[in-house]
Amino acid sequence: MSGNSIGQNFVVTTFGESHGVALGCIIDGCPPGLELTVEDMQHDLDRRRPGTSRYTTARREADEVRILSGVFEGKTTGTSIGLLIENTDQRSQDYSDIKDTFRPGHADYTYQQKYGMRDYRGGGRSSARETAMRVAAGAVAKKYLKQVHGIEIHGYLAQLGPICAETIDLTQIEQNAFFFPDASKLEALDEYMRGLRKSGDSIGAKITVVATGVPVGLGEPVFDRLDADIAHALMGINAVKGVEVGDGFGVVTQKGSEGRDLMSPQGFASNHAGGVLGGISSGQPVVAHIALKPTSSISVPGQSMTVQGETIEMITKGRHDPCVGIRAVPIAEAMLAIVLMDHLLRHRAQNHDVTRQTPVIGMR
Amino acid sequence: MSGNSIGQNFVVTTFGESHGVALGCIIDGCPPGLELTVEDMQHDLDRRRPGTSRYTTARREADEVRILSGVFEGKTTGTSIGLLIENTDQRSQDYSDIKDTFRPGHADYTYQQKYGMRDYRGGGRSSARETAMRVAAGAVAKKYLKQVHGIEIHGYLAQLGPICAETIDLTQIEQNAFFFPDASKLEALDEYMRGLRKSGDSIGAKITVVATGVPVGLGEPVFDRLDADIAHALMGINAVKGVEVGDGFGVVTQKGSEGRDLMSPQGFASNHAGGVLGGISSGQPVVAHIALKPTSSISVPGQSMTVQGETIEMITKGRHDPCVGIRAVPIAEAMLAIVLMDHLLRHRAQNHDVTRQTPVIGMR
Amino acid sequence: MSGNSIGQNFVVTTFGESHGVALGCIIDGCPPGLELTVEDMQHDLDRRRPGTSRYTTARREADEVRILSGVFEGKTTGTSIGLLIENTDQRSQDYSDIKDTFRPGHADYTYQQKYGMRDYRGGGRSSARETAMRVAAGAVAKKYLKQVHGIEIHGYLAQLGPICAETIDLTQIEQNAFFFPDASKLEALDEYMRGLRKSGDSIGAKITVVATGVPVGLGEPVFDRLDADIAHALMGINAVKGVEVGDGFGVVTQKGSEGRDLMSPQGFASNHAGGVLGGISSGQPVVAHIALKPTSSISVPGQSMTVQGETIEMITKGRHDPCVGIRAVPIAEAMLAIVLMDHLLRHRAQNHDVTRQTPVIGMR
């Protein structure tokens, strides 16, 4: 595979550039019989969609998804599902000035060198616009996971620059434009973002995603551990520079007597492990955190170079998110959903009979 | 695939349990014509090998690797390479008491639930002993990368519990049993480890791995970005709970004007990105950090349960590393080597002609 | 993967049903810099297209393909290529009577049992209409193979029922509606087809595909031999029941002294092997033959059953090809092209340096 697919048994393959004709994806391996409509995907697409608040880019995309195959009379048939979103607000002219320059901190230079050419319009394939199809595919996984197994996935912004969520109130997440679980900090966030926009700068963020209801047993030793595949999926989101599962980098200064999750027939006493032991889900909530770098598309001038090798001072114009972390919440949820879905199917393949066994006494 | 393979074009597949007959691996896709002897692998195997210092487990394994195929008259032939290490110091009796119990913080419970049974001897497949074959396979990748492309990979212990390396002197790494780059902290480390052993406890660690000489262009958009595959490979090492590339979680509080790496025809002015832009290597050193949790195999008693569902108090006996992070240095190097090797071959497959093009003027 | 993808480094993934909204495919791994327009694909799509002669189904599909991504300023960019063909002539009403019945010789029964449901309109995903996207993807491979390596692929109808081609004149193939290389038999073919249509019956066929200019060295021991992957690709075409490489089933009665291809510095003396030795291309033309069964969609009544388990007598109405073998010629070419393209890239990945070596003296 050349990188545009993810998964082994639930496989998502995508195409599409920021300013191309359309974005699309094929989902291969979705179980048959799942009720599926565009509405199931549209909700998450709207959560990711730009232009919905003053904190995100002003680019306006309807992001209306169409189901082209794999669904018949409202249900998945087991054959490959084709999804399509047409690009509507392309404004290629905004980007013509970057044709011959490499924006610092962007993929312009590496694409050019890798392929000997690049679609420079809005970053082409390297644009975060590509993630719209991940969200659509993730919504399919989410629906199956919830409906058939009671697995639910929630993400939230845990930190934006210096501002941390101190209380985690999941009911708050969908109530504000930041996906922020701590209502007491919303004003501070708003103020911070105003300042940022004024300075023409951008800021990093930390996102947390949690899956509850995950059955024990998902994950394949030794290379495709559940946490390894989660790390792959989350690090593969634009701008992500770090992934943690459970206590993450906090374990560096932990002692073994502090960090292990003691267990009894009533369950685990804690969840330092983030729901994964030996690469296999433990039945506890699966918890992951990611760090997103501030976008390099800022109006603060910076040194760069042209394709011809001249040094230049450049400012990235166009419509950009001052904090790409905000809109990444539904993307991270989608990626976690895709990984869990894939591992659910992989587990079934090998352990069909085991899944019908009685679990260990006393443990959920 | 069911998890025991890694890579697409350079594929490493392993087998073997802690107390089984042998550990083995198959390397598929290694280019022909590479000079290869057991000595090439033995060096790294010895670095990973237990029982070499008082800071690691007392288990003694010779870890002598044999090449069973794929090498003829001292060179790789292009066919699959079979490698084998026989287990010699098995002492199964040490582990008989864990047959019916789940060690807290270990994979005993999840393996039992996933498969309906488990090889309980020394953790079976979930033991870090499995990583010996990764190191052997990684050594093959390392040799090719260095010989053909001048790529070199170095890892070191960046932090052990509260003790951080403050100066990074690469020449120190192989001079001490900790793979530690700051000689001024060696005494403190020794003292810390003595205290730890006395208390029967264990400690977490942070490791850094760096690859220099990586050409620009490695990494496959969009899911198999170089950093995503590095995250997959590193998070798949036993006890790893976090992976960072470049500035990692430091980006959360960074501004775009601080975090972007400015560039000129003379090169990049910094390497916040850790050598990866848009998922593709930039030609700068590739830098990753990982967090390893303290082993749960400690003599501090902790609550757990039996397979039959009874609550118990348990102490993990046997011979264990008080800081598994130390020996993980060569493992992390091996995993990074395998990922780079795989991406080098993947890049060639698609961009054969491009790789012979003249690079952009002025950039290395 | 769940079956809708083919290839390892040049990967084609498709979706779409006979009477769905659209057919689509994603090509992942196409080398950058290839000039590509819809015209490159349209030629082969038109050759496969129904309704072009009185010997094929009367269903009329424009089969106009659109490029949605992966091409910029007329050239492939190295990112995934999205292709789309909208279905225009769907006439779902033709098929409403098969909703509750299983057509004998069709996939109705097996899809229903596999998935617990099926898209019964025109066979859904099991319809040969699906192959349109294979032809489009194959055309991309064909263009690259020809332009960069001088590899050309030609297919022809070698036999239709009792009528065999006795002389193989490649210049004839595109001159008649049968892709038949023996002009002396065209009248007989026409007559045979008239009789067939009158009787409401259908007939089998044999197709030959040949690739010339294939370099020595393509094919991966041991499971992904070039001939094994060709067999996979060709047997995966609807209605194919047999695949031969070179002398095929003729070898059963051959002696070793007859069947081996003697060689000298001037080349091979014969090509019994069909261009593949030990699963690796020999530099000779790659030759494969396939057998296509007569379609079961005929107006001769036959016993079958309903979904409810009742015995019925049924006639398949609708617009069907009396010999599906005819239109399969461009499909077989496309599949051979996809396999060769994939193996070219796979070979490069591992043998980058070898491919620049001087070949053995005297051999092309």
Added chain:
Amino acid sequence: MSGNSIGQNFVVTTFGESHGVALGCIIDGCPPGLELTVEDMQHDLDRRRPGTSRYTTARREADEVRILSGVFEGKTTGTSIGLLIENTDQRSQDYSDIKDTFRPGHADYTYQQKYGMRDYRGGGRSSARETAMRVAAGAVAKKYLKQVHGIEIHGYLAQLGPICAETIDLTQIEQNAFFFPDASKLEALDEYMRGLRKSGDSIGAKITVVATGVPVGLGEPVFDRLDADIAHALMGINAVKGVEVGDGFGVVTQKGSEGRDLMSPQGFASNHAGGVLGGISSGQPVVAHIALKPTSSISVPGQSMTVQGETIEMITKGRHDPCVGIRAVPIAEAMLAIVLMDHLLRHRAQNHDVTRQTPVIGMR
């Protein structure tokens, strides 16, 4: 993957050369809880083993397989299974004269050109000796298929040169050294083989493999149809030049009214399709045929060339099978078993719930 693996969820990866140290394989994805001993594999290994009758090569290999991992207390654990066979009768000296020559009809030339070098001893990786590990892995699949699903696989020699089996008596197959189902032809076979050996020549063969008890529903549209994967697996056996499913090339002259398998609630009236409809198993026996070319290792002189480019007359010395088709019977069975096993697991992954549904009324 680089060709040494087969399967998606039940994955077999092999290594080993004819005259190397050992042959080995890793089975990844085998369900846990299967009772497995070396005896389960040894039976089929002995059937394939050379030197067991006067009709096969005189090379004597014990082919004793060892289980190195993945089995604990007599049962598979779900982790990867390592298998090993040491080479004992290597006699490298027999082959030293082919170091600088390309045997006609062999893979010597193509390996040399692909990799720039080759292990010339006994054909190295291209030797049929490699198939021993396929037989071992196939035996694991066979056992699971039979024990858990009642699927049984039988192969036989259907034709040897001019001598066809006219009656198929399965009870005869294991009673003679030819795996021949027609006892009335045994004398003729013996006589034919004597004549062949006297003339120093070899002969082709046709083998049939049948799987009974296969449930309806195995096979993945559209590229990984069950028959496509069977074709891949069988064409990947050394010397195979043709694969048929069901009526195979017989369909070329068939009419639709003859070739379709009529159905009723009592089952199918015939099995022209060979148990596969639309690429999915129909519940009928899966039937495949393969054509094996005569070995080119004969003592009849033939023209060839040296590595240096000189024309030579050569005779292949050494110990060879005059009809490689005979010993290929257990190999073909193994490959069919591996494919069915893989598809069983793949089917489960996606259609877990469906497999517990009530089948269509009246059909088995």
